[in-house]
Amino acid sequence: MSDSDIYKRRYERERKARKEAEQLLEQKSLELYETNLAIAQLNEQLEKQVVDRTSKLKEAKDELEMIAYIASHDLKTPLRSISHVSSWLEEDIQAGDYSEVFNYTSMLKRRVERIETLLNSLIEYTNLNQEILDHREVDVQELVTKIIVHEKEGQNLDWQIKPKLPKMKASKVLLEKVFKNLIHNAIFYNNKEDKSLKIGFEKRLESYLFSVSDNGNGIDPRFSKKIFELFQTLSRKDENDSSGIGLPIAKKIVMSQGGDIWFESEPQIGTTFYFTWKSI
Amino acid sequence: MKGIVFTEFLDMVDDTFGIEVTEEIIQESPTLSTGGAYTAVGTYPHEEIVGMVVALSKATNTPVPALIEAFGKHLFGALAKSHPHFLSKAGSLFDFLDLIEQYIHIEVKKLYPDAQLPSFETLSKEEHKMEMMYHSERSMADLAVGLINGAAERFNENVTVTLADQTSEHNGKQVKITIEHST
Numbered sequence: 428m429s430d431s432d433i434y435k436r437r438y439e440r441e442r443k444a445r446k447e448a449e450q451l452l453e454q455k456s457l458e459l460y461e462t463n464l465a466i467a468q469l470n471e472q473l474e475k476q477v478v479d480r481t482s483k484l485k486e487a488k489d490e491l492e493m494i495a496y497i498a499s500h501d502l503k504t505p506l507r508s509i510s511h512v513s514s515w516l517e518e519d520i521q522a523g524d525y526s527e528v529f530n531y532t533s534m535l536k537r538r539v540e541r542i543e544t545l546l547n548s549l550i551e552y553t554n555l556n557q558e559i560l561d562h563r564e565v566d567v568q569e570l571v572t573k574i575i576v577h578e579k580e581g582q583n584l585d586w587q588i589k590p591k592l593p594k595m596k597a598s599k600v601l602l603e604k605v606f607k608n609l610i611h612n613a614i615f616y617n618n619k620e621d622k623s624l625k626i627g628f629e630k631r632l633e634s635y636l637f638s639v640s641d642n643g644n645g646i647d648p649r650f651s652k653k654i655f656e657l658f659q660t661l662s663r664k665d666e667n668d669s670s671g672i673g674l675p676i677a678k679k680i681v682m683s684q685g686g687d688i689w690f691e692s693e694p695q696i697g698t699t700f701y702f703t704w705k706s707i
Numbered sequence: 708m709k710g711i712v713f714t715e716f717l718d719m720v721d722d723t724f725g726i727e728v729t730e731e732i733i734q735e736s737p738t739l740s741t742g743g744a745y746t747a748v749g750t751y752p753h754e755e756i757v758g759m760v761v762a763l764s765k766a767t768n769t770p771v772p773a774l775i776e777a778f779g780k781h782l783f784g785a786l787a788k789s790h791p792h793f794l795s796k797a798g799s800l801f802d803f804l805d806l807i808e809q810y811i812h813i814e815v816k817k818l819y820p821d822a823q824l825p826s827f828e829t830l831s832k833e834e835h836k837m838e839m840m841y842h843s844e845r846s847m848a849d850l851a852v853g854l855i856n857g858a859a860e861r862f863n864e865n866v867t868v869t870l871a872d873q874t875s876e877h878n879g880k881q882v883k884i885t886i887e888h889s890t
Contacts, residue, residue: 433730440733443744444714451748 494549501545505538512538548672555679562707565599567592571626574607578614579624586624593628595635596707601680608673609639609700617643633706634686640699646692655688677702709822710749711789712782713756717745719781724767732762750821753845772849779853780860787861800862801837804855804886805829825851827884835888846879848872855886865889 516531568591575586613624619642627638646654655678681688685705692698720729733743736758745751760778764771787794793811797803807827815822825843832838841848852868859866866886873881 428727428730433726436730437726440742440744443741444746444749447741447744448746448748451746 494553498545498549502542505541505545509535509538552672552676552679555676555683561600562596562598564594565597565602566594567602567628568594570599570603571606571610574603574610575624575626578607578610582614582622583620584614584622584624586626588626590628592626592637593630593635595704597684597704601684602704605677605680605702606637606639608677609702612673613639613641613643613698613700617641619643631703634703635706636701636703638699638701640697642697645694645696646690646698647694648692651690654690708751708753708756709747709819710745710751711747711785713745713751714747715782715785716756716759716778717743718785719778720763723777724763728763728766731766732759735762735766753823775847775849776853776856779850779855780857781853782850783854783857783861786854787857794861797862800855800859800864800866800886801832803858803862804837804839805832827851830883837886839884839886840873841882841884842880844880848879848882848884851882851884855884859886 512531512534516528516535519525519527519531568588571588571592575584579586610624610626614622621642623642625638625640627640629636655674678688681702681704686703688700688702690698690700717729717733720732733739736743736755739755739758740752760771760774763769764774767774793806793814794803796810797806804827808829812824812826815824823845825841825845825847828840828842830838830840841851848870852870855866855868865888867889869885869887871883871885872879873883
C-alpha cells in the first residue's frame, strides 16, 4: 500500500470520527440543556414549596401566639371571678354569715365549668390539624338529619332540608363538625317560640354550597368578622355555656378543605350561614 | 468499551510500530463497525479491540499479554492527563489503587453510566505489599497490570506485579493481583 493510500484512508477515518464526535457533542449538549431545564423547573417547585411551608409555619406560629394570648386573656376573667367570689365566701364565713354560701359555691362551680369549657375548646381547636382525614363517601342527608334530631331534642323546631343533600367524598369527621356547630348555633341562639331551621344545598362546578338558615334574632353585620374569632360570643359568657369556639372551628375546617364561610343576616328575621366545600 | 481505549490504542501503535502497521491491523481485523474510525467520546464493541490486538500480535510477532500490558501503561498516561483530579487525591501508589473502587469508578459511572468497568477489591494492604482481586467478564487483567505499572511510574515507585488466576477454568475473569515494592 502506498503512503498516499495510507494517508487517504487515515484522513477518511479521522473525518468520520470527527463527525461522530460532533454528533455526540450535539446530543450531549441537548441532554445538558434538558437537564438544566429540568433542574430549573425543580428549583422553581422547591422555591414554591419553601415559600408555601414558610407561610404555613408563619400561620402556625401566629396561631400559636394567638392561642397563647387568648388562653391567658380569656382565662383571666373567670379566674379573677373565682378569686373575688372566694374572698366574699371567706369574709362571710369569718363573719358567721352563711346565707350566701350556696349562691357563692354555685358561682364558683359555674366559673370552673367555664374554664373547663374554654380549655377543652382550645384543645379541640389545636387538635384540628391532627384530625385523621379519611375521605370516603358521606351521605350528607343522613349526617345532617342525625345532627338536627340530636340538637333539637326537647325543643319545638320546624325544620326542613331542601333540596335533598348529596352523597359526596369528604372527611365525615370534619364535615360533621361544621354542620354540628352551625346547626347548634342556629337552634341555641334562637330565642323565638316557633323556631325554624332550613338546610339548603347547591352543586357548583368544583364545589358544594351548603346553607344553614334560622329565623332567630339575626346578627349585626358589624360583627361579621368578630364571630369567626376565637372565644368571641355576642352574648355574655356567663349567660350561656358557649365557649365561642364553634364558628372559628367551622371556619378553620372549611378553609382547610379549600372552601369559604360567611353569613347573611337581617335583624329579627334570621340568619343564613353559607359554606363551600371543594369537590374531590 | 469507551472510545478512548480505541483511540489511545491506535495512537500507541502509530508511535511504537508506525502508521503502516496501524493500517495493516485495521485491514486485518475482523469487521470493525466503523471501519476503524473511532472517537474518544464514543462507545464501541469490546470485541473490536480484541481483534485489533490479535492482529497486532500477528503483525509484530509479540505475545498478546505483553502487548496488552504495554498498552495498559500507555493508557494510564492518557487517562492521568485527561483526569488529573483522580491522582491528586492519593499520596502513594497503594492509596491510589485503593481509590479505584472507592472513588474513581464511582465518578466514572456518573459521567458514563453505560461504562462496563472491572472491579478491584483490596484483599490486603501493607507498607510494601498489596493484594487485590480483579473481577471482569472481559478477562483483561494484563491491561490492569499495565495500568498499575503506569501508576507506579507516576508515583515514582518501583514495583513488581504478579497475577494468579483464581478460576478453575483459567478464564481470567477473577485474578488475584499482587503488587510488591522492589528492593
